[in-house]
Amino acid sequence: MESQREFVRACATADGVIFTGRYDNGLDIAARLSSRTKVLLFGSGPNPFVIGPDAQTGKAVDDLVQSRLYNSGQDCLCPDVAFVHRDRLDEVVTTLGDRLTELPVGDRRDPATRVAPLVYDDAVAGAAEFLARHADLVRFGGTVDVETRVVTPSILVTDLHPPEFFSPVFLLCAYDDVRQVRDWATTPRELARGMYLTVYGEPRLTSSVVGTSVVNRDCTTFDVEDGNRPFGGFGVQASGVHERGEVTGRPLLVSAEFGSGRSRPLDRAGAAPAGARA
Structure with missing residues (x-):
């Protein structure tokens, strides 16, 4: 070292x-x-999910849980926010809460564990501070055991620009029109952080890139990583x-x-959707 x-x-x-x-x-x-x-x-990005009006809720929520809880949320590909069409919000919150209720919490060395103690003290402290500050937005969970470093899987419904979270915190943002998602993705902050955008059941998001984020359809960033x-x-x-x-x-x-064969940068239209983390 x-x-x-x-x-x-x-x-x-x-x-x-x-x-x-x-x-x-x-x-x-x-x-x-x-x-x-x-x-x-x-680097990393917020890697948001979009759960649109035509999404299959069970599939979308299962994939959201799988990707958000990868290493208990401690990965740069984990989604920091999910935009949910307002017509589907209550259904998504209920289904997500049901999934989180069933999750085994335990030692990270146990293959059955889905939520383990966090590795870094600042991640624990950051989650505790955020959940306490936004307690009125919590729909599920919301507790942190600082001594054991366990953050309870939590759901918040919010309109915040999310920070990068290395913890099992699910931020859901309701939207009414897909233009709200595009407007969010094209703010200066998100243009700088654009990585991936995962889309389920939103027929009005048809482009391969939104802002600076490459679009994955009906699959997670972990599914397409190559x-x-x-x-x-x-x-x-x-x-x-x-x-x-x-x-x-x-x-x-x-x-x-x-490599010696590289002659020009990748353009947006020709970009492949995923690759290897260094």
Whole structure:
């Protein structure tokens, strides 16, 4: 294990560097490397779900639970928010609550465990603070045992821009018109964070990219993840390339980025929907 200073010194003139972590930290490292060094910035995004008026509720909720609770919510591909058409909101809340009631909570070494103690103290503290501050929005759960680091699977109905959560917290945002989803995805903050958008039963979202997020239809980000295909979206904080002092957001495939055959960036229309995390 090297310190950041040792790492920068060792890679100061490298042809390429792969960074996974906070975007600002990646930019700091890139600024201290050679101007010819290409830095791939593998970050994260909110990866929202959209559950539309035509969705099969059981399928959509099961996939939402599966992806949100991957490693108890401690993964960059976990969805931080689900946009639910208002006509389906009560049904989704009830179905999701039923699924969460059945979840086994226990030791992460037990294969049957779906919710385990969180790894990082700041994730526990952040979840506890958020749930306490928005207690009036909680529909299910809402408790945190700081001593054991267990965050109870929780449902909140909210219109907040979600923070990145590394915990089993489900934020549901009701929408009436799909333009509200597009407007959210094209705010400056979300354009920077755009990674994936998972869509169930929303016929008015037809494009392959919304804002800077690559669209997955009727399947989760974990379903389509493939180490031989580009990973991420077009948000610079989600998957960016730092080269010659500039950052470009695009889905990243390490072999293509560093291979001699690469001739041009991927365009939005030609982007593959998933790939390997570094």
